[in-house]
Ligand code: SF4
């Protein structure tokens with residue numbers, strides 16, 4: 001599975017409701033939640049740019065995120081905050097289990113506390129604390 005940093009961190013903590021991005025997106029989102037909440041040996045490659053969740057997303061076009069709340073450049077800044085906070089590198093592959101342990105040792109990140117606009121909807125504080 002190829003995932004960009006904020007999908008590795010954030011998807012598992014977000015609400016389970018329908019995001020309105022279609023069946024294929026929902027299936028991939030559910031798969032990420034399953035593998036990050038009850039982790040196994042699934043290998044996850046830390047990806048720069050669009051990933052396996054972006055691929056079925058209606059906001060993805062020409063290999064870029066075109067979301068109205070933040071385009072590819074904005075999303076890459078978010079990814080940079082997350083990758084720095086977790087201490088992982090692009091191109092690195094880790095098991096879901098190892099990432100789960102790492103996230104529980106590092107999150108909520110400083111970015112979660114100070115900057116993230118999705119903080120009110122995110123369960124990271126209730127699930128991990130901080
Ligand atoms: S294309 Fe943008 S909005 Fe869609 S999943 Fe990727 S980062 Fe998120």
Ligand code: SF4
Pocket residue numbers: 006009010013108109111112113116117118119122123124
């Ligand atoms: S607070 Fe923001 S950056 Fe932190 S886990 Fe939640 S959505 Fe991700």
